Amino acid sequence: MGKVGVIMGSKSDLPVMQDAIDILKGFDIEVEVDIVSAHRTPEKLFDYGKHAHTNGFKVIIAGAGGAAHLPGMIASLSPLPVIGVPVKSSNSIDGWDSVLSILQMPGGVPVATVALNGAKNAGILAAQIIGSHDSCVLDKVVAYKEGLKLKVHESAKDLK
Numbered sequence: 001m002g003k004v005g006v007i008m009g010s011k012s013d014l015p016v017m018q019d020a021i022d023i024l025k026g027f028d029i030e031v032e033v034d035i036v037s038a039h040r041t042p043e044k045l046f047d048y049g050k051h052a053h054t055n056g057f058k059v060i061i062a063g064a065g066g067a068a069h070l071p072g073m074i075a076s077l078s079p080l081p082v083i084g085v086p087v088k089s090s091n092s093i094d095g096w097d098s099v100l101s102i103l104q105m106p107g108g109v110p111v112a113t114v115a116l117n118g119a120k121n122a123g124i125l126a127a128q129i130i131g132s133h134d135s136c137v138l139d140k141v142v143a144y145k146e147g148l149k150l151k152v153h154e155s156a157k158d159l160k
């Protein structure tokens, strides 16, 4: 099946990134979590990005706040799909700093950017990518979506 790498610029991002980890574990997808910072650990970033695809990863979810260069730099080094999670860190300019630095990638180096603090959707998107070639995971994604539909129908019933 292959595993998903969940990396973040600082341990302070973990409360946000935990949503991605929880979703992936719920789909029984193997997750490996690490702290990698483009600014503070550039050698580790280079090594991670260069070797992720030969180390068994299929998708990388990268979250960072502020001047969030981590997802884009990983995308520049790796042939794997990279999902970027803009994190609203404590000194942020309302989160816009990380949103724009992850979203506005130059042509040729895509990062699939989710909403601010949107790690849950990053986890679901990674599961969908894995599910595109793994029928067990695909079945779980279908069941998850069915669950969403049922919840809406149930909540609508409450209004009647």
Ligand SMILES: Nc1c(C(=O)O)ncn1[C@@H]1O[C@H](COP(=O)(O)O)[C@@H](O)[C@H]1O
Pocket: 008, 009, 010, 011, 012, 013, 036, 037, 038, 039, 040, 063, 064, 065, 066, 067, 068, 069, 070, 071, 087, 089
């Ligand atoms: N944006 C980056 C990168 C990077 O892009 O490589 N490394 C750390 N950071 C971010 O700095 C914020 C504050 O980090 P600290 O809480 O450690 O001071 C975090 O949101 C982290 O993602």
